[in-house]
Amino acid sequence: MAQLPLVKLPHFVTVEDLSSDQVLSLIQRAEYYKQGGQVPTLTKPVYVTNAFFENSTRTHTSFEVAEKRLGLTDIFFDPQHSSVKKGETMYDTMLVMDALGVDLAVIRHSKNAYYEQLIHPAAGSHLHMGIVNAGDGSGQHPSQSMLDMMTIHEHFGHFDGLKVGIIGDITNSRVAGSNMEILNRLGASVFFSGPDYWYDHAFDKYGKFMPLDDLVGEMDVLMLLRVQHERHAGDANEAKFSAASYHKKYGINQERYNRMKKNAIIMHPGPINHDVELAGSLVEAPKCMFYKQMQNGVFMRMAMLEAVLRGRKLGGLD
Numbered sequence: 001m002a003q004l005p006l007v008k009l010p011h012f013v014t015v016e017d018l019s020s021d022q023v024l025s026l027i028q029r030a031e032y033y034k035q036g037g038q039v040p041t042l043t044k045p046v047y048v049t050n051a052f053f054e055n056s057t058r059t060h061t062s063f064e065v066a067e068k069r070l071g072l073t074d075i076f077f078d079p080q081h082s083s084v085k086k087g088e089t090m091y092d093t094m095l096v097m098d099a100l101g102v103d104l105a106v107i108r109h110s111k112n113a114y115y116e117q118l119i120h121p122a123a124g125s126h127l128h129m130g131i132v133n134a135g136d137g138s139g140q141h142p143s144q145s146m147l148d149m150m151t152i153h154e155h156f157g158h159f160d161g162l163k164v165g166i167i168g169d170i171t172n173s174r175v176a177g178s179n180m181e182i183l184n185r186l187g188a189s190v191f192f193s194g195p196d197y198w199y200d201h202a203f204d205k206y207g208k209f210m211p212l213d214d215l216v217g218e219m220d221v222l223m224l225l226r227v228q229h230e231r232h233a234g235d236a237n238e239a240k241f242s243a244a245s246y247h248k249k250y251g252i253n254q255e256r257y258n259r260m261k262k263n264a265i266i267m268h269p270g271p272i273n274h275d276v277e278l279a280g281s282l283v284e285a286p287k288c289m290f291y292k293q294m295q296n297g298v299f300m301r302m303a304m305l306e307a308v309l310r311g312r313k314l315g316g317l318d
């Protein structure tokens with residue numbers, strides 16, 4: 001792949017606005033960091049806070065590692081022990097951070113598209129800081145999408161003609177929506193499987209919905225999705241949910257694993273519900289890329305943060 005220009009963005013809140021070349025450039029940059037490439041020298045301090053209003057292990061820690069590797073200065077903030085608990089809104093909280101001189105906020109929040117009110121003056125925002133979306137409700141999870149693309153590219157060297165099966169709780173996933181769109185754009189074919197009540201036919205334009213047993217042996221990538229119980233309030237299917245029955249119908253067990261193509265891989269954003277989406281005995285099986293995905297997440301998040309540093313000319317970068 002030819003060397004692509006570095007990406008520069010004012011905020012990183014969605015992948016849907018990225019061109020295919022920008023996606024590929026971020027993958028190139030993340031691969032460069034993974035191979036030990038030098039980080040740019042910051043000539044001025046850059047202050048970043050990680051504001052996780054929803055729980056996280058991978059994304060939060062991975063952003064923290066990426067920030068440290070880039071030489072950014074972390075400003076600790078934990079919504080659970082902050083004035084958010086006294087009723088302060090997210091916007092007012094970010095006004096505080098802005099006033100204190102924080103340059104960037106990496107935010108996870110349960111509200112879909114929460115970032116709109118933070119980045120658009122037309123929506124009433126007076127913030128100056130850059131926003132990096134670490135997951136919004138069932139909307140988007142750009143850093144997960146980008147690290148998934150990196151992991152596929154690293155394994156196959158290309159996207160053209162790959163068959164990717166997205167399986168599970170698709171409507172509630174903030175990873176699936178972005179991934180199906182980008183994968184199509186980069187030349188991969190997308191297929192879907194899982195419970196039909198957690199599938200939306202609006203996704204038909206991106207790929208075909210198929211029974212799991214017809215799909216397993218045909219795919220290059222199985223992208224398993226976590227059953228998102230926390231997003232099922234008011235969903236009648238949640239009351240009827242049985243882990244054993246889900247696993248039997250829609251989970252990857254040893255028999256289905258054995259039927260996969262020789263070079264095929266399994267991905268999952270985590271955390272994994274053992275013996276639901278995947279047999280617990282397979283979590284560390286050779287085709288499972290989960291820990292590779294997490295490792296790649298650090299390098300991809302470095303590339304994403306750098307894109308915003310350059311887009312905002314922070315730390316003396318441009």
Ligand code: CP
Pocket residue numbers: 055056057058059060135144269270271
């Ligand atoms: N993949 C993911 O978002 O995991 P965490 O919720 O642990 O960050």
